[in-house]
Amino acid sequence: MSTLPRPSTIFLAAITTLVAVLLYSPLFVPIVSSFFIISHGNVDWSSPTLSTYVALAGNHDILAALRTTLVVGVCTVILSVVSGTLLALYYHGRHSGRSILQFIIFLPFLMPPIISGLALLIFFREIGLERSLLTVVIGHTVFVLAIVYRTVLMRLQSMSRTLVEASYDLGANGWQTFWRIILPNLSSAMVGGAILAFALSFDETMITILVTGTQSTLPVRLWAMMRLGFSPDINALVALILMFTVLLCVLAARFLIPRQMATERN
Amino acid sequence: MSQNTDLLTLRSVSKSYGTVPVLHDIDLSIRDGEFLTVLGPSGSGKTTVLRLIGGLEPLTAGEIRLDGQDISRMPINKRPFNTVFQDYALFPHMTVSGNVGYGLSVRHIKRKEIARRVAEALELVQLGRFAERFPAQLSGGQRQRVALARALICQPRLILLDEPLAALDLELRRQMQEFLKSIQREIKTTFLFVTHDQEEAIGMADRICVMQAGHIRQLGTPHELYYKPNCEFVARFFGENNLVAGKLGPVQGEQRPIETALGRLVCSISDQPHLKTAPDGASAFAAFRPEALRLADANDGDNRFSGTIADLAFAGSSTVATIMAGADNAAQRLRLRMPSRIDGSILKSGETVSLSFAPHEGHLVLA
Numbered sequence: 044m045s046t047l048p049r050p051s052t053i054f055l056a057a058i059t060t061l062v063a064v065l066l067y068s069p070l071f072v073p074i075v076s077s078f079f080i081i082s083h084g085n086v087d088w089s090s091p092t093l094s095t096y097v098a099l100a101g102n103h104d105i106l107a108a109l110r111t112t113l114v115v116g117v118c119t120v121i122l123s124v125v126s127g128t129l130l131a132l133y134y135h136g137r138h139s140g141r142s143i144l145q146f147i148i149f150l151p152f153l154m155p156p157i158i159s160g161l162a163l164l165i166f167f168r169e170i171g172l173e174r175s176l177l178t179v180v181i182g183h184t185v186f187v188l189a190i191v192y193r194t195v196l197m198r199l200q201s202m203s204r205t206l207v208e209a210s211y212d213l214g215a216n217g218w219q220t221f222w223r224i225i226l227p228n229l230s231s232a233m234v235g236g237a238i239l240a241f242a243l244s245f246d247e248t249m250i251t252i253l254v255t256g257t258q259s260t261l262p263v264r265l266w267a268m269m270r271l272g273f274s275p276d277i278n279a280l281v282a283l284i285l286m287f288t289v290l291l292c293v294l295a296a297r298f299l300i301p302r303q304m305a306t307e308r309n
Numbered sequence: 310m311s312q313n314t315d316l317l318t319l320r321s322v323s324k325s326y327g328t329v330p331v332l333h334d335i336d337l338s339i340r341d342g343e344f345l346t347v348l349g350p351s352g353s354g355k356t357t358v359l360r361l362i363g364g365l366e367p368l369t370a371g372e373i374r375l376d377g378q379d380i381s382r383m384p385i386n387k388r389p390f391n392t393v394f395q396d397y398a399l400f401p402h403m404t405v406s407g408n409v410g411y412g413l414s415v416r417h418i419k420r421k422e423i424a425r426r427v428a429e430a431l432e433l434v435q436l437g438r439f440a441e442r443f444p445a446q447l448s449g450g451q452r453q454r455v456a457l458a459r460a461l462i463c464q465p466r467l468i469l470l471d472e473p474l475a476a477l478d479l480e481l482r483r484q485m486q487e488f489l490k491s492i493q494r495e496i497k498t499t500f501l502f503v504t505h506d507q508e509e510a511i512g513m514a515d516r517i518c519v520m521q522a523g524h525i526r527q528l529g530t531p532h533e534l535y536y537k538p539n540c541e542f543v544a545r546f547f548g549e550n551n552l553v554a555g556k557l558g559p560v561q562g563e564q565r566p567i568e569t570a571l572g573r574l575v576c577s578i579s580d581q582p583h584l585k586t587a588p589d590g591a592s593a594f595a596a597f598r599p600e601a602l603r604l605a606d607a608n609d610g611d612n613r614f615s616g617t618i619a620d621l622a623f624a625g626s627s628t629v630a631t632i633m634a635g636a637d638n639a640a641q642r643l644r645l646r647m648p649s650r651i652d653g654s655i656l657k658s659g660e661t662v663s664l665s666f667a668p669h670e671g672h673l674v675l676a
Contacts, residue, residue: 205398208365211385212392213412214463223415227402 070285077278095275099283102276108264112245115176115260119183119244120237126184127191128233132225134192135199152189159186160253167254174256182254183244190243191236194299198232199225235298242291246284316341316466316499317362322371324357331357333523335371339467344493344500346510349520350546355503358520359469362501364388375466391460392469395476397452399444405431405455406440412463430458433492450481457489461496470502474509486512507547511535519543535598537581537672544596544674551602551643552594554676559589564668567595570635571614576671584673592676597666599629599646604655605665612668616643617661621654628654632664 047055078091099105134144151159163182164174172178206228210220248262255263261284268277317339324332332354339345349355360366362373364385372381380388391412399408410427431437434454444452453473460468470489474482490513493500504510510517511531518528519542527534527543538544544552555569563579574595578584587593605613616634619642628649635641638661645664647654656662 203396203398205394205396206400208385209392209394209398209400210411210415212363212365212390213415213459214386215411215415216386219415223411224400228400 073278074282074285077275077282080275095279099276099279105261105264105276105280108259108261111176111258112260112262115179115183115251116241116244118176118180119187120241122180122184123188123191123240124233124237127188127236128195128229130188130192131196131199134196148192149189151185152187156186156247156249157253160250163250164253174254176256176258178254178256179251179260182250183247186247186250187240187243190239191233194232194236194239195229198229202228231298235295238291238295238298242288242295245291246288314341315339316375318374318377319358319362320372320374322358322361322368322373324354324361324366324369331523332361332369335523335525337518337525337528339499339501340516342497342499343515344490344502344513346502346504346514346517347520348504348507348510348517348547350505352522353520354523355505355520356471359392359471359501359503362467363390363392363469365392389463389466390469391463391465392471393453393456393460393473395471395473397444397456397473399452399455399459401444404441404443405436405447408444408455409459409462412459416463426462430462433461433495434458449477450485453477453485454488457492461492461498465498467499467501470500472504473502474504474506482509489513511548519547521546538596538674539581539583541594541674541676544594544672549599549644549646551597551599552674553596553641553643554592554594557587557589557591557593557673560585565673567593567673569595570640574671575611575668576673577669578673581673584675587675594674594676595671596674597671599644600627601666601670602632602643602645602664603647603666605663611665612671613663613665615661615663618656618658621656621658623649623654625649628656630654630656632662634664 077095078093080087080090080092080094130144130148134141137144160182163178163185167174167178202225206224207220210224215223246262247260248266251260251263252266259267261280265277265280265284268274268280315338319335319337322332322335322337323330335354335358337358347355347358357366361368364383368381372379374380375389400411403411406424406427409430410423413423413426427440428437431440434457436451436454436458439447439451439455444455447455456473457468474485477485486509489500489502502510502513514531516528516530517534519526519534521542527539529537534543534547538547538550541552544550553567553569553571553574555567555574558566558568558573560578561575563577564575565578565584566573566575576595576597584593614634615638616632617638618630619633620631622629622631626649627646630645630647632643632645633639633641634643643664647656
């Protein structure tokens, strides 16, 4: 950067700041306003309060939605981590048909969620599966599978092939090699993938609306609340979800940085 | 551990990847207890030989025998060999002792026994203090020693080393060469060491197997390879050498002349029967080492020719002169190496001198 003349540096800094403010300031508005009371459609800036959060804690609909979200998230994580890891292992050891498998896994993630949701909805109706939390879990798993798969596969590909060879060379069989060498080296990628999968499942709205039965998840609940107009608890809820999601992403990043780099930095 | 019994024999071993052949009909015997170095440039197939023996790759044709038993189809984890990989392949999630003890723990040996033998092995490679460290916390040389300890703890019949010193800097590499050699003497296990570095090979090996383009070119002691190379490739690849092309003359006992641009050169052919039987007029090279070439004195009859000193390079203990000889003192480039002296070289750049080498220090290789 020092090679650039000073005026250009200032100009670039100004542009960067402007873009950052435009992109990220909307995120802070609900957080800030969640600490104030809204009366007659206007925010009353005079007295900060936590009352919206207290009201949220007493809202049984929200709490039920939160519980549903957590159940769906945990089930989705388990299903997607197990199947994503198995698919990555299969893909890694194979030479033919790779790109087709890859394409199929990524399709639901890349398609507009409404298309994926509708496809799933039609499919569930055809096979006579009632809409319920089960269908939501299936929908989420199909959606987030690509993330877990990709994360695990990348770790697998960066793992030196000689680790596996060394294990066999030292007398281990395939089973021992898998449990004692391959899996421990994948574990941080699996945890990172699981956290990302949970964050995606936590936020997912479109597919959930289409395939859920009577129970709603938190984002769906939020969607329903917004139709009745903005209320202070929406700000509080958005602020909480935002913070939780950021926390998950930070955690995921921690697990996805290769271990060796982390150790060398210390 | 007699060095005269064969431990492992490769018979007509070939290997192809798809349609690309990388080894052609290799025959090789490894003696029990020896330090055998497989030396060759990259792409010569040397690492493939090691991987075939270790069981990391299947053979395309031929067989591998251990104590006379065919083990060509024995799975890798059943072979009594262990490998030190080029990148060490230490398990990053295990401590040093976890790594070293792995070969024992997969065989369900009791914990106490494992702990005892791990401590022993780490003592042998002088890493006792590092038992609880992780590989990422070790230096290159230490990782290398962990890999060695991990390979020898299972008491293999043969330890395979795949360019294990390539990633180390020069000083450390020298230390590790001595270290490897002393360990090999101490545990009396056969070592098969693959490298592209001929200096490394000379320093450590009992015998060297020179490979090129999927063939074994020569197998012998470092001394044999250095002084009696059997082909142009070995003569050029193994150490610095002067090669002068020419046509063979008639055999004279243990010597044979060759007609070259430098005139008639007489070279020794003792212990090289194929040079006795080669026909007169066959194309060959006279080969003599830079340290065998010297300024001629009045007593020299044979192998006398003149040359112009094109360049003098001081290399510490020795000084190397680049000399142009042959027609108009320009056709043939030669090197001469002599001990350095504190009061400067007796040679001067641009000077024309009379040169010679003793017939018993010159050899012939067929072209």
